[in-house]
Amino acid sequence: MxxxxxxxxxxxxxxxxxxxxxxxxxxxxxxxxxxxxxxxxxxxxxxxxxxxxxxxxxxxxxxxxxxxxxxxxxxxxxxxxxxxxxxxxxxxxxxxxxxxxxxxxxxxxxPSIVDRGDVVVAIGTGGASPVLARRLRETIEQLLPERIGEFAALMGRYRDRLHALRHRGFSTRQFWERVIDGPIGTLFLAGRSARAEAALILAIERAGLDAPKQGHVQIVGAGPGDPDLLTLKALHALQSADIVFTDDLVSPDILSRVRRDAEIVHVGKRKGQPGIGQEAINRRLVAEAKAGRKVVRLKGGDPFIFGRGGEEREALEEEGIAVTVVPGITAALGCAAEAGLPLTFRKEATRLSIVTANTAEGAEKIDWSGLTDRATTVAVYMGLTTASAVRDGLVAAGRDPRTPVAVLARGTRPDSHAITGTLSHLPALAAAAGQGPALIVVGDVVAHSRAWKEAVGHLEAAE
The missing domain is CATH 3.40.50.720 (NAD(P)-binding Rossmann-like Domain)
Known part of the structure; x- marks a missing residue:
């Protein structure tokens, strides 16, 4: 900036x-x-x-x-x-x-300006592209309600009256969020300003008098790394959170979307490194929700695919905590799409199996026997450090060592890297991919990816 x-x-x-x-x-x-x-x-x-x-x-x-x-x-x-x-x-x-x-x-x-009275949006490109700024302004013009400036003016007129009641110990931020997102905002933007103002006055008079409500937890999938792959619902959760518990795999660009004054707590666990245990994470989530806070549990990819989101949901519901799950784009989908790698292909690959190499027993103990059919694409999560065991297990079970494979490292991030080869060379490919996170894809569909075709083109040019 x-x-x-x-x-x-x-x-x-x-x-x-x-x-x-x-x-x-x-x-x-x-x-x-x-x-x-x-x-x-x-x-x-x-x-x-x-x-x-x-x-x-x-x-x-x-x-x-x-x-x-x-x-x-x-x-x-x-x-x-x-x-x-x-x-x-x-x-x-x-x-x-x-x-x-x-x-x-x-x-x-x-800047390029969207003017709605008390609501002004400024769009700048550092002077590099006024045309782009104008296009963005046109898009925002369409999104902003026509009466949003008048709504801001209404809230401004009653701001001091609400602040005078802060001795009651309630959160003014949460109060205004309820006004904006609830019936009062709906009434005003629909043109029923008198009823909206009357409802706002009543809400201010009641502020802090009702028993504090218990908070809730949203288990949110952050996607594979690119912040533009966040869902709108995930972005809304990040913008309304009081506290966010995040995994290590969540990229800094995504964390920059969290509301500025929200607390961010890192609770990530990396293989071979000490970290907070799952039970401790569950206790923190419960405690913060019971304190009335809006809690987000933020996970890379999708929280219900190797993210232990199901365990956390059950732990919270056992304590009577309201839980919402916001799905995210899982690595197999996001990283493969970036690499131009179709996970299924008509008449070639009709099944997709998603497995993790990070098990309590180790990758050597995984039963690979059901993944040997050529029509099955195998997406292996957390397999970068156990690539040898993944290769040995699949080959021993009957998978052809000449099967195309891809290692998709840091997918959808600025430093993403895709490298392809055959199953027999998987350990060397994993080593060449660099540090994770990484996804391993095994199957004939890899031959349809851009990385495979580029590698073949380089070989042909060398010959």
């Missing part, structure tokens, strides 16, 4: 605008919409004759030193040499400056 988004209070002083062209006039309209006191400097009398604008102080000539005193900002589009001089003078006077289409001379830039 190169630019920090800020909102200027333009009532604190004048904004200096320099220039009379189309770019300057466009900025004039934006500044007027924001209620700015504008001091408009044009460079000639001819410009002044064509520069009428209501409630704007018009001056001819460049601003002098006295004009910079107390100014909130300077915006200019007056020509290259003049703009460079104005930028230098603004920085010397500690006045924020925007030179139109010259981010190299500017200390701030204008």
């Amino acid at each position: 190169r630019y920090l988004p800020l909102f200027f209070d333009l009532s604190k002083g004048p904004v200096i605008l320099v220039g009379a062209g189309a770019e300057a006039r466009a900025k004039l309209r934006i500044l007027q919409a924001a209620g700015a006191a504008i001091r408009w400097h044009v460079l000639s009398r001819d410009d002044a004759n064509n520069a009428y604008a209501k409630d704007v102080e018009l001056r001819i000539g460049l601003p002098g030193a006295d004009d910079f005193l107390g100014a909130v900002a300077l915006v200019a589009s007056a020509g290259r040499d003049i703009d460079e001089e104005l930028a230098a003078r603004s920085r010397a006077m500690n006045v924020p400056v925007n030179i139109v289409d010259r981010p190299d001379l500017s200390t701030f830039i204008f």
